[in-house]
Amino acid sequence: MELRGKKVIVTGGVRGLGRSMVESLISKGAVVTVFDIDGQGLAELSASCPGVGCVECDISSYERVVEATARYHTEFKSADVLVNNAGILYSSPLVRISPSGIEKHDLGMWNKTLMTNLSSVFFMTACIVEKMIYTRTKGVIVNISSVSASREMWGNPFCCQGRRECADRHLAKALSAMGICVVAVAPGYGNRVHKRG
Ligand SMILES: NC(=O)c1ccc[n+]([C@@H]2O[C@H](COP(=O)([O-])OP(=O)(O)OC[C@H]3O[C@@H](n4cnc5c(N)ncnc54)[C@H](O)[C@@H]3O)[C@@H](O)[C@H]2O)c1
Numbered sequence: 001m002e003l004r005g006k007k008v009i010v011t012g013g014v015r016g017l018g019r020s021m022v023e024s025l026i027s028k029g030a031v032v033t034v035f036d037i038d039g040q041g042l043a044e045l046s047a048s049c050p051g052v053g054c055v056e057c058d059i060s061s062y063e064r065v066v067e068a069t070a071r072y073h074t075e076f077k078s079a080d081v082l083v084n085n086a087g088i089l090y091s092s093p094l095v096r097i098s099p100s101g102i103e104k105h106d107l108g109m110w111n112k113t114l115m116t117n118l119s120s121v122f123f124m125t126a127c128i129v130e131k132m133i134y135t136r137t138k139g140v141i142v143n144i145s146s147v148s149a150s151r152e153m154w155g156n157p158f159c160c161q162g163r164r165e166c167a168d169r170h171l172a173k174a175l176s177a178m179g180i181c182v183v184a185v186a187p188g189y190g191n192r193v194h195k196r197g
Contacts, residue, residue: 007079011059011070011124012043012086013052017144017187021083021084026051033079035059035124036086040180041178059086061114061124069127074180078135082128085144088113118164125171129180138179143168145186 008025012018013034025032026049033053036042042054053075057068074078090113096103125141132139145165165184172182 001081005031006081007031007076008081008083009033009079009124009128010037010083010085011035011120014038014045017085018085021085022049022052030081031076031078034067044057050156059120060112061126062119065120065123065127069124069131073131079128079139080135080137081140081142082151083122083126083142085142085152087117087144087146088095094163118167121167122166128173132180133178139181141171141175141180141182143171143182143184145184147186170197 003025003194008017008030009021010032010035012026013022013032014036015038016038018034022032022034022045027167031053031188032051033043033055034042035055035057036045037056037058039056042056046054055068055073058064059106088107092105094105121143129139129141131137143164165186168182168184175182
């Protein structure tokens with residue numbers, strides 16, 4: 001895909017894999033906007049990459065996503081590409097057995113992981129795709145998954161990435177009729193990107 005001039009949204013683009021994608025997309029001439037919860041990180045990103053659009057948004061909240069994407073659309077009309085990258089890593093088994101008893105998986109963290117790693121994909125995609133359809137944009141949705149989604153069970157338990165892959169298949173089926181392409185990328189481990197000094 002020719003990226004020059006294409007309007008690309010990257011969620012979680014302040015650091016890690018998202019930041020690398022942002023830098024690579026900019027070098028290819030894309031018009032990049034980052035949606036991230038980290039306001040301070042966005043300020044730093046904006047200072048070091050002056051062309052990047054920065055939107056502070058907690059993508060695990062539907063109301064915030066509706067409001068932030070509406071602002072984006074006022075400025076850009078429609079995105080060409082959405083990269084659903086933001087995620088949190090919380091890895092814990094269902095039960096942990098220790099001499100002092102059995103500790104259950106934390107319910108608050110279960111809900112937070114589910115909202116951040118799975119529901120956010122639904123929120124962002126629904127809001128961005130709606131405008132793609134209105135503007136007849138043949139866009140692309142890229143979902144960053146994980147090897148944790150593998151059936152081989154070598155990933156982090158209860159990280160919700162498997163559900164994200166399941167959502168990918170449904171999204172791909174639902175959106176292909178509108179000319180919108182959905183792809184999933186499943187990185188392995190050791191992809192942490194360290195800040196260059
Ligand atoms: N790093 C790896 O080795 C690896 C391996 C497999 C899959 N992944 C997946 O790749 C994606 C990125 O991973 P990473 O290691 O670069 O993560 P990271 O923790 O380095 O960066 C995550 C980014 O998402 C943002 N973010 C977190 N919660 C948010 C929210 N509620 N709203 C908006 N932004 C939010 C953070 O501020 C941060 O900028 C994740 O979905 C992760 O599951 C990473």
